Amino acid sequence: TDYGSSLTVSLPAALQPHQPFQIIVRYTTADGPAIWWLDPELTYGNAKPFVFTQGHSVCNRSFFPCFDTPAVKCTYSATVKAPAGIQVLMSATQSSYLEEEGVYQFYMEYPVPAYLVALVAGDLIHADIGPRSRVWAEPCLLPTAISKLFGIVERWLTAAESLYGPYIWGRYDIVFLPPSFPIVAMENPCLTFIISSILESDEFLIIDVIHEVAHSWFGNAVTNATWEEMWLSEGLATYAQRRITTETYGAAFTCLETAFRLDALHRQMKLLGEDNPVSKLQVKLEPGVNPSNLMNLFTYEKGYCFVYYLSQLCGDPRHFDSFLRAYIEKYKFTSVVAQDLLDSFLNFFPELKEQCVESKAGLEFERWLNATGPPLAEPDLSQGSSLTTPVETLFKLWTTEPLDSVAAASSVDLTKWRTFQTVLFLDRLLDGSPLPHEVIKKLSECYSSQLDSMNAEIRIRWLQIVVRNDYYPDLYKVRRFLENQMSRMYTIPLYEDLCTGTLKSFALEIFYQTQNQLHPNLRKTIQQILSQGLNPLPAIDTTAVTTDTPAMVLEDKVSEATNGAISLRDVNVSA
Numbered sequence: 027t028d029y030g031s032s033l034t035v036s037l038p039a040a041l042q043p044h045q046p047f048q049i050i051v052r053y054t055t056a057d058g059p060a061i062w063w064l065d066p067e068l069t070y071g072n073a074k075p076f077v078f079t080q081g082h083s084v085c086n087r088s089f090f091p092c093f094d095t096p097a098v099k100c101t102y103s104a105t106v107k108a109p110a111g112i113q114v115l116m117s118a119t120q121s122s123y124l125e126e127e128g129v130y131q132f133y134m135e136y137p138v139p140a141y142l143v144a145l146v147a148g149d150l151i152h153a154d155i156g157p158r159s160r161v162w163a164e165p166c167l168l169p170t171a172i173s174k175l176f177g178i179v180e181r182w183l184t185a186a187e188s189l190y191g192p193y194i195w196g197r198y199d200i201v202f203l204p205p206s207f208p209i210v211a212m213e214n215p216c217l218t219f220i221i222s223s224i225l226e227s228d229e230f231l232i233i234d235v236i237h238e239v240a241h242s243w244f245g246n247a248v249t250n251a252t253w254e255e256m257w258l259s260e261g262l263a264t265y266a267q268r269r270i271t272t273e274t275y276g277a278a279f280t281c282l283e284t285a286f287r288l289d290a291l292h293r294q295m296k297l298l299g300e301d302n303p304v305s306k307l308q309v310k311l312e313p314g315v316n317p318s319n320l321m322n323l324f325t326y327e328k329g330y331c332f333v334y335y336l337s338q339l340c341g342d343p344r345h346f347d348s349f350l351r352a353y354i355e356k357y358k359f360t361s362v363v364a365q366d367l368l369d370s371f372l373n374f375f376p377e378l379k380e381q382c383v384e385s386k387a388g389l390e391f392e393r394w395l396n397a398t399g400p401p402l403a404e405p406d407l408s409q410g411s412s413l414t415t416p417v418e419t420l421f422k423l424w425t426t427e428p429l430d431s432v433a434a435a436s437s438v439d440l441t442k443w444r445t446f447q448t449v450l451f452l453d454r455l456l457d458g459s460p461l462p463h464e465v466i467k468k469l470s471e472c473y474s475s476q477l478d479s480m481n482a483e484i485r486i487r488w489l490q491i492v493v494r495n496d497y498y499p500d501l502y503k504v505r506r507f508l509e510n511q512m513s514r515m516y517t518i519p520l521y522e523d524l525c526t527g528t529l530k531s532f533a534l535e536i537f538y539q540t541q542n543q544l545h546p547n548l549r550k551t552i553q554q555i556l557s558q559g560l561n562p563l564p565a566i567d568t569t570a571v572t573t574d575t576p577a578m579v580l581e582d583k584v585s586e587a588t589n590g591a592i593s594l595r596d597v598n599v600s601a
Contacts (some may be wrong), residue, residue: 051091058088069204070162077147081141092140097251097361099137106130113150117214119196137359144214156180162201185273190243191351205513206545213241223513227481229445240266251361253317257307262327281410286450291327300399331401332394349374364489417451436472448560452487459494466495493523508536521555
């Protein structure tokens, strides 16, 4: 019921076929899944309230009356009134502001699906970072955002245009949202939403922004017509993202990032089992199921592997780029199904059609779409060996018994590694946890101080290793990390690990101290994690609790996010 109910409008009997008509719906929106209200203390500046919307995948039906399906696209306009000092932005191609009335006007001139209508309002200021791009952020964050992105977004847009044709949305602006933003990034046209927490992790920021740039062509211009085929947006956007990074940062970096993601895919495969239906590209959406629950690494990485396989059939990726340009030109501003893509591919390459590549034994297109399990083929990542081989070598030094190679291992300076090298190494140690106590002790002696100065994507992985190995000397670092984090992606994995092992009381203690700095939605999710395996706990009478003991109610109910076969601590889907 949070998502509202369907509205049926009976048209007049006298209405002729194809006769234009207008429907006016007067409505009021209450709190719903699409709309996130933040008190000032949940922002970085602590000065003004903040609100943003998140429509993907079926949340915007709680924001405004709409055909909430990716199969339907339309233009939109909006009028927004806001108090003085509150900046309002929307995913629109045109905007204006009447200062004396405090009224913003927005218009999206191109048809978009309902989930791409987005609004944000708060204490936001901007700076231009390129000829068609600017960043918006809270005043205390803007200098960092400028320093990270000045000049390079235009470089990414130009590379994408050289591959896939003109950027059709006019401006490409970015707004950095408070840590309560529930995902990492969202490809709202003209105005990408990104969580501010990612600003400290340069390589993740690069990949996340380039992925959203790629969505300007794959997902926004051409959209999957059904949520059962999300790979048509995510798989193609991931492929395009990696073509862009190859053009701008080289093949070795792209192969390293791909190896990191495919490692995560295989980790998810082990957890889910190879027969799990959610590992299909064409997943069956049952009535009443939120499509967002079906988004997983298969949507991205198995989809990417299929698109990469198609590109390899062409012999040269530049030939496949030409096909994708033609595909975008043919279907832009419409929604498609997988057969549209595959028919277009075979028609563009008639020689492949003559060879019946769609029926090649073991690699049939139908099998790619409907078989469970891992990708039928994976890309050759040998061009990244200069970056991945040191990771594999160091991992073997730490995991081969007897542990005689500590001296060689300890001589490796992780501060000179790329972020994706370090997270790949730590993820593999996580996969092997719990480790022998001697190993975890030596790891801490060698690397803990180095890792302390690194970004949050690295630090959280080391802290997960600490927790999964019950390494008490470094537990204080877990507390310090959680005391300073307010985002889902840096809190949920650690709380899940703490509650899976023997450290639930430690987790409860930290949560009591920090819950007031968390968004209510995140607070509720952590409460549900903490309540697993416990008897129903009585609600605490908040009127009788002093300010020294923050009130908490632990619900005897486990959310979908923590009750499935897989949890966030095992797989971090980043975009």
